[in-house]
Amino acid sequence: MIRFLPLIFFLVFLSCQSERSSSEAVILSGQIVNPTNEYVVLYKNDQVVDSARLDENNRFNFTLLDIDEGLHHFDHNPEQQYVFLEKGDSMLIRLNTMAFDESLVFSGTNEQVNNFMIEMFLNYEDEEQLIQSFYKLSPKEFDFKIDSLREQKIEELHNLIIGEDLSSNAYAMARATIDYNSYIYKEKYPFYHKKSSNESILHALDSSFYDYRSKLDFNNAELAFFRPYYEFMINHFGNLSYMSCQNNCKSMIKGGENKHLHLNKHKIQLIDSLVENKDLRDNLFRNVAVDYLLNIHKIDGDTYTFIDKFHKLSNNSGHKNEIVQLFTAIEELQENKSLPNIIVQNAEGQSVTLKSISKQHTTVFYFWTASRKRHFRNVTRRLSKLKQDYPDHQFVGISLKTGKKQWASLIKEQGLNEHEQFWGGDFDKIQQTLLIDNLNKCVIAKDSIIVDGFANIFKSFQPKTQKALAVN
Incomplete structure (x- = not known):
């Protein structure tokens, strides 16, 4: 979990204050080595906050007089990454696009939470192969392995913040990075275990396996655009819809596109009944619609019925237009069509x-x-x-x-x-x-x-x- 950081960081820059300013303004500056375009764009959720052009030394600067505190992300096309900001922050970023995430370093106020989040991002990427080997384990063994890894990360977080002035919101964001990534593994487990162990049916799980579900918040507006939280919700509703259908839908067709349609109808119903936050609802509805279309490859009467349901539930006009474009793209990729003009x-x-x-x-x-x-x-x-x-x-x-x-x-x-x-x-x-x-x-x-x-x-x-x- 420890990366080698540069011994000398940003000598060509003005020093970045390590203490939060008495002003509410936020200063976010940085340098990009080997830039891929001229701009850095800062977002809050899916809305542009500001953009900054790189100077002749590939430096950029944002001075934000009034911000909505919390999770943001910055985009240097074609890459992007998260940054957590609070009023009064003075933050310095350095990265090299040749290894965008691996080289990304934050310095200044709230550097602890931001560097921790990028460490966790890289850590979970590195863990991918290890976790794959765990899926063949029994539920009890798998649960123990995942919980142990999670506790190690929590201990790392606690060691990091000893003596640091970290706000409760910053700590909650760091914990969300740990928790929801770990919960994703558990939501995937019954399906991946069945595949890796060649079992004919899903393995029975003890009721304690999903204990964390009792603490889930389906309406956390701050996390609605946070990928671990969002991906957890995708896997969670996929798991719930499958289990509900397996127990209650005896007439479900066992395979083919009708099964896929049936399961996605369940997902939409569950999301509609459990999620109230508009952004998360719309993002999850979009995911279900996109997943359905990308897996059927053909458009027929059932497709129109399903998408009509999506249009009635979604309140995001951009998502609705995207689904229409996806329809068109599927039609243009059918056999015997001419290649698109790419x-x-x-x-x-x-x-x-x-x-x-x-x-x-x-x-x-x-x-x-x-x-x-x-x-x-x-x-x-x-x-x-x-x-x-x-x-x-x-x-x-x-x-x-x-x-x-x-x-x-x-x-x-x-x-x-x-x-x-x-x-x-x-x-x-x-x-x-x-x-x-x-x-x-x-x-x-x-x-x-x-x-x-x-x-x-x-x-x-x-x-x-x-x-x-x-x-x-």
Whole structure:
């Protein structure tokens, strides 16, 4: 949980006060090494608070005379991260976009809570593989392991704040970082355990396994846009809807898209009955609608019925427009449709379209980002095998949410064929048009015509499907 920090921090800057100012104004300054664009944008929830342009030394400064205290996030496209601010804060940020999260350091008032939050963010990423190995354990063993890890983090937090003037709100935010990430594991456990242990039914759990649920707050406005809290709610309502349906819906169809529709109807009903906070309600309704659409891949009468229900419950016009756009994108990714008009850049800096890349070839477009190092290694190994099995296919990598310099550097470092690698600068357009809900997504096309717009680089090329997917 300890990272090596720079021995000398910000000597080129004015020193940042370690004590909170008597003024209510907030000063948030920083420097970005290897910037990927000219601006830093500060948000409270989903609303822009202010933006600051980098100067000639890549420094930025916000002077905020009146803020809504609490959790914010700052965006330096294509990356973003959280920052907790209270009135009178004077905060300094330093980061290098070549390792955005790993290099991020806060200095000044409230540095303790902000550095702790980024440490926890990195820690949970590192724990991912370890937790996967726990899912095969019995409920009692799993519960003990997760609780032990959580207690270690709580102790780390308590050691960090000894003698520090940390507000109750700042402490609550740090605890939320620990608690909700840990609770996510428990919500996932019955489903991941069934898969990892090859059990035919979900394992029975003692009533104490979910003890934490009695303390849940479904209407914490401060956490409505905090990813651990939001992701916990997604997993929690998924768990509740499945268990409720398993116990009460004997007529549920056992598989296929109708099952998916049925479960998502349960989710919407549960959210509607338990969540009152508007932002969290709308965010969760959006998640259910997006999850449903991204998993069905086809649009039929049931789809319209479900989305009509979503439109009646959601009070967020932006989310409603997003779902309409998602409808359109799904329709445009159907088999035999022409590839969308997406532009990427090659290693020489030239702009090219996906259509031009796929002409006269069966082309598999796959995606990667520099920040997901484990995925990058896994997909690289996977491609080595696929290229042997499918010598008549070309496999084209499109890098997303990665600075152009870092992308070019990684291509050389990893010895990748630069003719097969492209940089996707407009992440939002590529994601929304090609519906990239996870980095395992791939799009298969031939002569610029879509063969499969919803393929998976790890699952769509198994031996049983090779013959169907191979295009001569």
